[in-house]
Amino acid sequence: MNGTAEPAAISVEGLHKSFRGVRAVDGLDLRVASGGVYGLVGRNGAGKTTALRTIMGLLRPDRGRAQVFGVDLIRGRPASRERVAYVSQDLHLPGWMSTAELSRYCSHFYCRWDAALATDLIRRWAIDAKRQVALLSGGQRRRVAVLLALASRAEVLVLDEPAAGLDPIARRALIEELIEALARQDGCTVIFSTHIIADLERLADTIGLMDRGRLTSEHRTEDLRTTTKRVQVVFPGDVPPAGFSIPGAIRSTTAGAVVTAIARLPDEQALAQARAIPGARVQVFSLSLEDIMIELIGPDVPQDATVEDEGVEA
Amino acid sequence: MTAISLDGSGSADRSAAATHQRSIIRGLAWREWIAHRSLIGTAITLWFIGVWVIEAITAPATVGVLGVVLAAGAGMAFGGEEAREGSEEFAFSLPATRAQRYLVRFAMGWALVLALVGSAAAAIVVGAPQWCWGWIVESGLTATPASAPAGEWRAAVMFSAASFAISFAIAACAGSVNGVRNAGTAGVLLAIALWYGGQLLVAHVLIDVIPITALPMVQGATSLALMAVATYIALHAGFLIYVRKEGVSRPAAAGGGAWTLWLWLIIPLVLLILFGLVMTG
Numbered sequence: 001m002n003g004t005a006e007p008a009a010i011s012v013e014g015l016h017k018s019f020r021g022v023r024a025v026d027g028l029d030l031r032v033a034s035g036g037v038y039g040l041v042g043r044n045g046a047g048k049t050t051a052l053r054t055i056m057g058l059l060r061p062d063r064g065r066a067q068v069f070g071v072d073l074i075r076g077r078p079a080s081r082e083r084v085a086y087v088s089q090d091l092h093l094p095g096w097m098s099t100a101e102l103s104r105y106c107s108h109f110y111c112r113w114d115a116a117l118a119t120d121l122i123r124r125w126a127i128d129a130k131r132q133v134a135l136l137s138g139g140q141r142r143r144v145a146v147l148l149a150l151a152s153r154a155e156v157l158v159l160d161e162p163a164a165g166l167d168p169i170a171r172r173a174l175i176e177e178l179i180e181a182l183a184r185q186d187g188c189t190v191i192f193s194t195h196i197i198a199d200l201e202r203l204a205d206t207i208g209l210m211d212r213g214r215l216t217s218e219h220r221t222e223d224l225r226t227t228t229k230r231v232q233v234v235f236p237g238d239v240p241p242a243g244f245s246i247p248g249a250i251r252s253t254t255a256g257a258v259v260t261a262i263a264r265l266p267d268e269q270a271l272a273q274a275r276a277i278p279g280a281r282v283q284v285f286s287l288s289l290e291d292i293m294i295e296l297i298g299p300d301v302p303q304d305a306t307v308e309d310e311g312v313e314a
Numbered sequence: 315m316t317a318i319s320l321d322g323s324g325s326a327d328r329s330a331a332a333t334h335q336r337s338i339i340r341g342l343a344w345r346e347w348i349a350h351r352s353l354i355g356t357a358i359t360l361w362f363i364g365v366w367v368i369e370a371i372t373a374p375a376t377v378g379v380l381g382v383v384l385a386a387g388a389g390m391a392f393g394g395e396e397a398r399e400g401s402e403e404f405a406f407s408l409p410a411t412r413a414q415r416y417l418v419r420f421a422m423g424w425a426l427v428l429a430l431v432g433s434a435a436a437a438i439v440v441g442a443p444q445w446c447w448g449w450i451v452e453s454g455l456t457a458t459p460a461s462a463p464a465g466e467w468r469a470a471v472m473f474s475a476a477s478f479a480i481s482f483a484i485a486a487c488a489g490s491v492n493g494v495r496n497a498g499t500a501g502v503l504l505a506i507a508l509w510y511g512g513q514l515l516v517a518h519v520l521i522d523v524i525p526i527t528a529l530p531m532v533q534g535a536t537s538l539a540l541m542a543v544a545t546y547i548a549l550h551a552g553f554l555i556y557v558r559k560e561g562v563s564r565p566a567a568a569g570g571g572a573w574t575l576w577l578w579l580i581i582p583l584v585l586l587i588l589f590g591l592v593m594t595g
Binding site for chain 1: 330331334335337338340341342344345348349396399400401402403404405406407408409410411414558560561562
């Protein structure tokens with residue numbers, strides 16, 4: 001948890017949501033400070049989409065609450081809902097509408113609708129504004145959805161895998177646009193889910209890891225990148241000394257006299273004790289964020305929280 | 315203690331909020347218009363031609379049957395369009411409340427059905443098409459206005475209104491594409507059941523306390539009252555369910571079950587037969 005005293009733009013407390021007895025979100029607690037960019041990661045079925053849909057007020061929680069600026073959106077009035085925009089993972093936009101019609105339709109709902117930005121993005125992203133959305137490519141449809149969210153000038157953006165399904169070039173372009181748009185919309189709070197670590201690295205200032213419907217850990221992106229290392233300690237004998245553990249270890253394995261761990265090391269001093277053991281050889285390796293994420297998410301185990309029932313994906 | 319705004323900002327806020335509400339309602343209405351403009355245009359054209367040009371729609375039974383078919387189609391279209399196309403998640407993520415969505419869509423569909431059926435009934439009863447044609451063609455042949463009892467016209471309008479309301483409520487609450495597709499059929503069947511329910515209720519329960527000459531009138535009034543109550547209950551229950559509906563996208567409609575098509579062919583025929591039986595006593 002952030003543990004900051006800043007007012008939370010998004011706050012989720014003890015959230016539970018099940019689908020026909022299968023728990024998709026199981027006691028989720030989460031807090032996104034105003035102006036923060038929060039990335040949710042986790043395996044398929046970890047509960048990311050359900051969590052975002054519940055924050056948006058699309059799903060009704062079984063227990064707990066999800067609030068944006070202190071309001072449950074499912075009960076919120078249009079004035080509070082207007083402060084939030086959403087891009088869904090499934091992209092089921094009204095396919096019979098053209099982008100121009102969709103843009104006009106959405107403009108009625110947002111007082112701060114930025115028609116100039118919508119027109120500009122349509123031009124820059126080469127979207128055929130008069131073509132029915134159903135006839136656009138998947139990438140173009142995704143751009144239309146992001147365009148609508150950005151043009152709303154909402155204070156909070158909830159993005160469920162905003163760049164999924166795009167080719168690398170289109171994805172990079174979309175993320176660039178998103179970063180640029182966020183810079184323009186000063187103070188905009190974003191929560192997004194993704195499986196693409198590069199997007200997480202570029203966009204998120206905080207990363208939350210979800211597993212089986214819960215937030216298992218939360219990290220500042222920069223801290224995670226600079227302080228998470230792979231540490232290997234090789235001892236002279238056959239086994240490590242009794243009770244030895246690598247400080248700050250998140251995950252640790254022992255093979256003979258070799259102890260390997262993914263550890264959070266605020267500085268090299270943390271390993272001073274290990275280095276002081278006679279004959280012990282301590283090696284520290286840097287990790288990419290993707291390596292760190294894979295280590296944090298953990299080994300592939302069967303997911304019992306996966307819900308893919310009637311179009312509902314946890 | 316209530317804070318009093320000295321600079322008038324409170325009233326400005328209220329005014330801005332009211333403007334925003336109106337904008338939302340306009341947006342929802344505009345969406346319904348562009349989504350259903352071909353249905354609305356086709357229905358208005360056909361009714362105009364049927365009632366005013368070729369004067370094929372002249373009896374309460376014809377108005378009732380066509381009104382019910384229109385009502386079932388409009389009920390599904392206005393009530394379940396977003397569920398059918400799988401865009402409820404997007405729709406519910408917009409700032410309009412579910413209550414606003416339900417009421418705007420109901421008002422537009424209800425207005426279409428009542429305007430067409432009601433205006434046709436009124437025009438036929440006063441002989442307006444004949445009167446209008448008299449200004450253009452002076453043939454010397456004039457037809458007298460339709461002389462069906464007022465109760466039959468009321469039944470035609472009520473059948474259409476009830477079929478629309480029930481179809482709309484079911485379609486709006488449907489969680490699947492098939493649910494939306496069958497809402498029209500269900501609405502029409504329920505309206506028929508309510509009509510005959512009223513007839514049977516009077517015939518079996520009140521037969522001993524009502525003079526035999528007043529029986530048809532009481533039966534008609536009971537059926538109409540039952541349909542009116544059921545319409546209110548369906549709309550109210552539909553509203554309560556819809557405002558609690560969860561916004562989850564489902565795959566859009568792709569082809570329909572053959573049995574649904576058969577029902578659509580059978581229902582107008584059944585209605586025609588039943589109306590014929592009622593009209594002939």
